[in-house]
Amino acid sequence: MKYINRYLHKKILVLGLAKSGVSAASLLHKLGAFVTVNDKKPLSENPEAQGLLEQGIKVICGDHPIELLDEGFELIVKNPGIPYYNPMIKGAIEKGIPVITEVELAYQISEAPFIGITGTNGKTTTTTLIYEMLNAGYKNPLIAGNIGTVASDVAQKAGEHNTIVIELSSFQLMGIDAFKPKVAILTNIYDAHLDYHGTKEEYINAKAMITKNQTEDDYFIYNADQEIVARIAESTRAKTIPFSTAQVLNDGIYVKDGAVFFNGEQIIHTSDIALPGEHNLENILSAVAAAKLAGVNNDAIFRVLNTFKGVKHRLQFVCELNGRKFYNDSKATNILATTKALAAFKEPVILLAGGLDRGNEFDELVPSLKNVKVLITFGQTAEKLERAGRMAGIKTILRVDNVESAVPQAYKQSEQGDVILLSPACASWDQYKTFEVRGDIFIEAVHKLK
Template sequence: MELKNKRVLVVGLGKSGIAAAKFLRQQGARVTVSDTRSAVALAEEIPGLLDAGIMVESGGHGLLTFRRQDLIVISPGVPLDTPEVRQVIGFGVPVIGELELASRFLKGRVLAITGSNGKTTTTTLLGSILAEGGLPALVGGNIGTPVIDLIPSSTDQTVNVLEVSSFQLETIEQFRPWIAVVLNITPDHLDRHGNFENYAAMKMRITKNQQAEDFLVLNAEDKPTQMVAARTKAQIFWFSPRRPIKQGAFLYGDSIVFVPREGARAEPIMPVGEIPLKGSHNVENVLAAVCAARLAGVSAEKIRSAVAAFKAVEHRLEFVSTVEGVEYFNDSKATNVDAALKAIAAFPGCVHLILGGKDKGSDYTLLEPLLRERVKAVYTIGSAAEKIERQLQGVVKMVGAGTIDVAVREARKAAIPGDVVLLAPACSSFDQFENYEHRGRTFRKIVHELI
């Protein structure tokens, strides 16, 4: 991709947008950035952009700004149906995302992971496994480090382990993973994609450009994920916690095994009891990571060692503290109903659950069976509180807390030794917090103040 002297507009000044703008400028492009936030809200970002020779448009998008470009790079948080974006697409101006832009310059091979839940844990775990196996691995993408920022460190030998979201996959053109992993597809981001079918279609785009020499790792127990198999040219490997499969990773008794090809003998990898992460969903994450790591050439011995030493990722069923015999867990990354279900299922019962935030078009009635079985009380927060209380009325004791601070303190009053206070909101965080990390850090701080 030739960028020198090209007029390029970056839309959205999140972490990946800023990284893309600076990279484009380094490549000699004439860069403008546009964001709907005011100059005051962008006060920290604007000086650095101007110093780099990047023009800044704040407080809204100007159609003329969009039309005067040779290329538009759109941030994941900006929908393609934004009026200005929709119009310039109609005019024939190319529109891509930061992931697509980075993939044109990134050296080495790409191992990409997507799914509604478990992406960050599996991506981080795979990075650790590849490093243990002696492979030069870089980790980034939706996990926090923009793919653009990996380019300077990448070499022809690098394995780039990338977490990719539906928003990022929406704007790919040539992005082609050597190994792609789809963990699961459950309803999420319906406020953005409109319906589940559209959302699932975005996830399936991960295999859009894969060829016969590439690999696709799929969940044999997730029906929407199974549909991806019909859309790929890649070699398919499966993982399952429930039954033997012909090619991939599965549980055999109390152990994880891997079958490298149909008809081959199963290779023992490790006992399930050595997995240090809570929850059956994390067994699935490990099975997916085993598949991808073996395909990348890491030995069973190195996989076992890396998994056994792995610690829970921040904000993913993260143990915070025990206060007066009550355990507190931070799963702020549980931003949809399915993730909240998995978090609740990780505990045998006696849970005080903090739910709420910004609704994403979710159906909270799906929580009902597990709430009856394992949850003592629900403490609602954020703008989704009213909807949650309405849909779950009469299911379990409901406390309208409003804020996370009140929720923690009300849960502390009610909890007795042996109980668990769990933040698993089933919602995004953008009504009261900058992001799910900010929400999780706030929860941790409040809990530590109880000690």
């Protein structure tokens, strides 16, 4: 890591803990800053804060006292999940205190270049594919961000011979200043996180931040089939690499005659790709482009695509039981993700869906439900999803308490040849701490059927 002096003897507030806050506080302390940590969780229930206290870092827990902002802080590092309308953040901005996220710190100390991936859907699969391809090509990748380890932890261990492959959310990107990936990828943009951003325009602007600081020496890989994304590409200074599943591109990556081509060179036949789903083809195209830019050979790329079957909780095949195939797509936290999951199957589907109610209806999902023979709902959105199911003409619609009780009910309603799919179309927070917890409970319930 680079031992920078810019934070030496500076007063810095780390707002909100979780993994990124702990990492940021420890790193800033190591760099000689006077760090104060503020977290809403009481100290007695906060082992992370207790650990920082033992390092000699000042810790204030239990609430976010606005008067803290009068203590002369020169910088705030906020947890990405804290929105900008939070009174502490609004107050800091009014006082002219810079606010960043931990990703910016990681960039400032890193000796390794970054490949950054963002978008509404497909980030995790794309990030994982790139990591696997670079690894197969002996390019010494490290994986960071929303997937894997906190970026500033990874950056402290990375050297010039490494490449950090990082998944980036819009929340993280809103808090960057100088962060500049060598290769940036924008997979797609759809309506999401409007409760955090307020407007779609702000959400789009946050995603566009991934290429804000790029120069002519960098690369921007983008979805040429989406007008919103293509417009962002028009304003970047980086070299642009478009990808498309619908059109042949002269200087990009695309699908033609059942094969993937990069700048006119055939990479792999789509029939040799193990990862299911038309939507995953977009993820594959952007990942292959990034791997080629990193110097990975076609044999290594082929080996990964020929064997990689998906990421946990992302259309993950769990098992086959008495002719029924179970898939865990708990990461499908919006309508679009569930639409794409349903499009991956020609077999009859028993769909398990429901979760946090963000105020939207599910009319957009109706056309994708034509292959669904049974709909099983749970959570806050159960009634809304049942309405969509009736609109789609689904004859069997059942409501259960939770994911665990949905699984045996789904099996009871199923026949040989059916797909039983958890693809909730909603966030998990009404019943489960994370989508990972929700997915793990589904997997455990499936294995109990055995």
